[in-house]
Amino acid sequence: MARLSRLSRRTAGLTAAALLAGLLTFPTTLSAQSVEQQFQSWLAKDLWPEARARGISTDTFNAAFAGVKPNLKLPDLVLPGESRPRSDKQHQAEFRAPSAYFQHVGGVVSGGKARAQRLTSGLAAIEKRYGVPRGILLAVWGRESGFGSAKIPYDAFEVLGTKAFLATRKDMFRQEVLAALEMVEKRGVGARMLRSSWAGAMGQPQFMPTSYLKYAVDGDGDGSADIWGSELDTLASIANYLARHGWANGRDWGFEVVLPGNVSCSLEGPDRGRSIADWQALGIRRVGGKAFPAHELGAEGYLMLPAGRFGPAFIVTPNFYRLKDYNESDLYALFIGHAGDRIMYGDNGFVAPWQKVSGFSxxxxxxxxxxxxxxxxxxxxxxxxxxxxxxxxxxxxxxxxxxxxxxxxxxxxxxxxx
Known part of the structure; x- marks a missing residue:
């Protein structure tokens, strides 16, 4: 497995001092420069002073941005002189039925089962330490990066730098690029090792840099938190993230249920919770004739209908919303909970069918x-x-x-x- 490498203090054909000097000598008349020149000027005159104030060295800053140019193909960018992104393809996209989100759940389940057997002792230790079930951890790992097999195509400093300079959420990405610099300076992560998605998420658990600094941990005992090359570091870091966001040890994430016709679907939502026993009193039952676990009956649950009455219904627990802390999508949280159950218990797919809903954008x-x-x-x-x-x-x-x-x-x- 690849291990975290210490920052190389050299750049190809260019010393740190020379690169920084180059950054600091670009013209200040922005209207006369290309976007790339404006980016280099912004690095030198805007981002570098704050990075330096946070303890980032010249060598680290220059190693991070050596050869980096703004990537204007990234989404949600507002180019200089413009007031809004040039396109909003998401809004024009076809509205997709929720069922499409679960097309690849089988691969996550099969991959999770294989790794559950291979990593039994490590998973047991992580589960004991953090209180998050191994099925959930494996499902997150599989969903985020295909258990580490997914190609992560971008240089993180290219993505984060571009977005901190041009994105609609500049302030957020500014904090992320500064956190990435801290990873290089203080955590010993090589600058070019930081590969990311188009959104700046990194490694096998797809952490943003601020999340890495807060939640990445050593799971294999070698003293480093390597979310790129270590399976156990990846799993422990996912567990730490969920635990520190409030995962309730001993509670399930949720249950597929049958929603009677006389129970309004408008009762859905995390702000309309009631005890699972009260939901049961309304006539809501688990699918397949299963009983709700006794320890869940007195605890709060919430109605969740990701496709309304055009798909399966669920009573979910607060742990469902901890999964949403990882990714705010209802469908993401449902994917993880459902895949985790299938990994651990061999459950089949959803009992209720997903009906087709489409024909609009x-x-x-x-x-x-x-x-x-x-x-x-x-x-x-x-x-x-x-x-x-x-x-x-x-x-x-x-x-x-x-x-x-x-x-x-x-x-x-x-x-x-x-």
């Missing part, structure tokens, strides 16, 4: 959301995504207008509310 859904907002509903923002606030707002509107509540966008609903 994300911009159509955003228009529908704005229509609901005008009627006084809180949809959580007109972003073209059907989060729980949008889903239950649709259901409440449908019930008020004498319609069968589905709690999910569909052609007729979108058309009537746009």
């Amino acid at each position: 994300r911009s159509d859904v955003a228009a529908m959301q704005r229509g609901l907002e005008k009627l006084g509903h809180d949809v959580g923002g007109a972003d073209g995504l059907a989060g729980f606030k949008t889903r239950r707002s649709i259901g409440a509107w449908q019930e008020k207008n004498g319609l069968a509540a589905t709690c999910f966008p569909e052609k007729d609903t979108v058309r009537r509310l746009k």
